[in-house]
Amino acid sequence: MRGSERVFTAPSESSRSPAGTRSPALAIEGVSKRFGSGDDTVLAVDDVSLTIERGSIVGLLGPNGAGKTTLIKCALGIVLPDDGSVRVFGTDVSGRGRRAAYADVDAMLEGARNDYWRLTVRENLRYFSTISGVDPDSVADRHDRLLARLDLTDKANTAVRDLSRGMKGKVSLASVLAGGAELVFLDEPTLGLDVEGSRTLRRELRRLAVEEGLTVVVSSHDMTTIEAVCDRVVMMAGGKIVADDTVATLLSAADRDAVRVTSADINERLLSTLDQRFDLRAVETNGPRTTVEVGVVGDRLYELMDTLREAAVTVEDVRTVKPNLEDVFMSVTGVETDVIGGPDGTTSGNDSILTPVGDSGGRPS
Amino acid sequence: MSRELDGSGSIASESGSVTGDSAGATDSPSGDDADNPRPATYYHLARAVLYREFLIFVRYPANAVGGIVVALFFFGVLFYGGQLLAGQALADSLEGIITGYFLWTLSVGAYSSVSNDIGSEVQWGTLERHITTPFGFAPVALLKGVAKVVRTFLTSAIVLVFMLLLTGTRLSLDPITVVSIAGLAIVSVLGLGFAAGGITVLYKRIGNWLNLLQFGFIVLISAPVFELPWTRVLPLAHGSALLQRAMVDGVRLWEFGLAELALLVGVAVGYLFGGYLVFHYATRRARRLGVLGDY
Numbered sequence: 001m002r003g004s005e006r007v008f009t010a011p012s013e014s015s016r017s018p019a020g021t022r023s024p025a026l027a028i029e030g031v032s033k034r035f036g037s038g039d040d041t042v043l044a045v046d047d048v049s050l051t052i053e054r055g056s057i058v059g060l061l062g063p064n065g066a067g068k069t070t071l072i073k074c075a076l077g078i079v080l081p082d083d084g085s086v087r088v089f090g091t092d093v094s095g096r097g098r099r100a101a102y103a104d105v106d107a108m109l110e111g112a113r114n115d116y117w118r119l120t121v122r123e124n125l126r127y128f129s130t131i132s133g134v135d136p137d138s139v140a141d142r143h144d145r146l147l148a149r150l151d152l153t154d155k156a157n158t159a160v161r162d163l164s165r166g167m168k169g170k171v172s173l174a175s176v177l178a179g180g181a182e183l184v185f186l187d188e189p190t191l192g193l194d195v196e197g198s199r200t201l202r203r204e205l206r207r208l209a210v211e212e213g214l215t216v217v218v219s220s221h222d223m224t225t226i227e228a229v230c231d232r233v234v235m236m237a238g239g240k241i242v243a244d245d246t247v248a249t250l251l252s253a254a255d256r257d258a259v260r261v262t263s264a265d266i267n268e269r270l271l272s273t274l275d276q277r278f279d280l281r282a283v284e285t286n287g288p289r290t291t292v293e294v295g296v297v298g299d300r301l302y303e304l305m306d307t308l309r310e311a312a313v314t315v316e317d318v319r320t321v322k323p324n325l326e327d328v329f330m331s332v333t334g335v336e337t338d339v340i341g342g343p344d345g346t347t348s349g350n351d352s353i354l355t356p357v358g359d360s361g362g363r364p365s
Numbered sequence: 366m367s368r369e370l371d372g373s374g375s376i377a378s379e380s381g382s383v384t385g386d387s388a389g390a391t392d393s394p395s396g397d398d399a400d401n402p403r404p405a406t407y408y409h410l411a412r413a414v415l416y417r418e419f420l421i422f423v424r425y426p427a428n429a430v431g432g433i434v435v436a437l438f439f440f441g442v443l444f445y446g447g448q449l450l451a452g453q454a455l456a457d458s459l460e461g462i463i464t465g466y467f468l469w470t471l472s473v474g475a476y477s478s479v480s481n482d483i484g485s486e487v488q489w490g491t492l493e494r495h496i497t498t499p500f501g502f503a504p505v506a507l508l509k510g511v512a513k514v515v516r517t518f519l520t521s522a523i524v525l526v527f528m529l530l531l532t533g534t535r536l537s538l539d540p541i542t543v544v545s546i547a548g549l550a551i552v553s554v555l556g557l558g559f560a561a562g563g564i565t566v567l568y569k570r571i572g573n574w575l576n577l578l579q580f581g582f583i584v585l586i587s588a589p590v591f592e593l594p595w596t597r598v599l600p601l602a603h604g605s606a607l608l609q610r611a612m613v614d615g616v617r618l619w620e621f622g623l624a625e626l627a628l629l630v631g632v633a634v635g636y637l638f639g640g641y642l643v644f645h646y647a648t649r650r651a652r653r654l655g656v657l658g659d660y
């Protein structure tokens with residue numbers, strides 16, 4: 001029986017369209033999903049269309065209830081959409097061909113252990129590569145390298161239950177990658193990890209994805225993860241996609257450039273002037289010194305400097321403040337970042353510790 | 366995989382186990398077949414599922430040992446209590462009681478392990494990975510069920526040996542006959558286990574209540590198939606009657622009538638298929654409701 005019964009077509013066959021052209025890794029067309037009925041109906045995903053090309057690393061960002069996890073589950077066929085279609089490498093996951101599509105897809109879902117804690121790390125990799133349709137003996141070397149890359153070699157023969165939380169997270173990632181899936185969904189991959197664990201996972205995830213040419217969809221509250229790992233960001237709010245672009249483009253369009261000026265000569269009168277003429281975002285007084293953060297772009301910077309000179313301000317420190325995804329997300333959705341703060345209470349963002357002024361778009365202090 | 370391990374570098378480049386530069390997407394690693402992941406076959410799937418079950422069994426024997434101890438305890442209560450209350454009447458029917466108890470432990474083991482296993486997979490987040498497998502969930506679930514049955518046969522055999530030693534009873538234990546008939550008898554229970562597992566996927570908290578069904582197996586095992594022939598189509602009933610004849614009267618497998626064996630197979634396949642259908646539609650409804658894997 002061995003070797004005589006292939007249970008699925010080779011992914012390289014299944015992932016091509018009949019015309020021989022390479023289909024995108026993921027094509028979501030007009031997907032909607034409602035939960036509940038009557039007055040309790042919740043529209044979790046609202047007419048979402050999204051195409052993800054092969055080899056891209058896409059972040060799915062949004063607050064709780066934005067529809068991220070539901071969209072991922074629709075993509076996996078774990079949740080059946082009410083409307084629309086999902087095609088993975090050209091195969092409709094709700095149709096008869098979904099088994100072929102599954103050969104190329106794996107996922108690490110939010111809050112799930114995702115593997116067997118009573119088996120060792122290596123046993124998990126072997127088991128799940130088999131379940132993913134790959135003979136584990138043929139990828140034994142790959143497993144070794146995966147373990148080495150994730151610093152798990154020494155723990156290869158340790159039961160997962162005996163590992164730290166951070167290591168369990170890495171084992172979960174390794175088991176998802178063990179079968180060589182081409183499209184990988186990671187829903188909150190840093191959930192519950194400490195700072196160091198999150199940092200390691202982000203670094204290795206990015207490296208593995210790029211080197212292996214994976215298509216990765218990362219859903220996360222944690223904007224640091226998205227910004228560090230992804231090339232492209234899809235922002236969701238209220239079940240809809242509200243922004244979809246490269247990280248660089250989103251950041252450049254954020255219109256959140258600002259300068260932070262520190263001086264001992266900034267007084268109430270000047271603050272009033274700055275508030276009237278400019279986008280004064282935050283003020284912090286530290287002893288004799290006051291630091292202001294003013295949103296300025298282009299020539300407005302010169303106007304700001306002229307204003308400071310006219311007020312006889314001796315500038316002690318000037319720093320530019322670049323926008324981050326947190327700012328972009330706020331400007332696009334109007335959702336405060338503390339709403340989408342990660343489970344551990346962390347948010348990304350610049351190092352501003354200034355007190356926001358009024359409602360002028362200041363970020364949380 | 367269309368994205369094969371290409372030596373490209375990738376994770377191999379730093380470990381030094383692969384030659385070739387990082388840009389060479391088609392470079393091959395030297396000395397291994399890491400660049401050629403082979404598709405897994407049903408053989409590999411069966412091996413993986415059975416091996417996992419074996420590992421859990423030998424590595425964490427407490428569950429199995431606990432089950433054996435509990436089964437023997439209840440049998441001890443039944444045996445000694447029955448001796449006090451019924452005396453000779455119990456002794457006259459002891460062979461039948463042991464056979465029935467053996468089948469009951471098998472049934473309970475198969476049913477609860479399958480239904481509980483599905484519930485556990487839901488909690489662990491591993492159920493989705495078994496559903497999104499290129500093999501399809503049916504073969505995986507069936508193989509997992511087979512693995513549970515094999516494990517249950519081992520533990521129930523130990524219980525049987527202890528029961529025989531405890532009571533000094535002799536039974537006919539032709540392995541082929543006993544394994545075939547008892548195996549087919551509990552396949553129908555396996556079907557019930559799948560149905561219960563499916564319902565557990567839909568309604569998470571109902572799992573413990575469904576475990577109460579295992580006490581209903583006592584009724585099925587002792588069903589009056591001679592007085593009420595229609596009860597033969599119920600799970601376990603016909604298999605129990607045949608097992609009694611095999612173990613108590615010494616009838617061998619090939620000495621049973623073809624119709625009797627056909628009915629045994631038919632009931633087994635019917636309930637297994639029915640149970641799988643319930644599981645299939647329950648998981649499909651769970652996918653529709655968005656509750657598959659939620660816990």
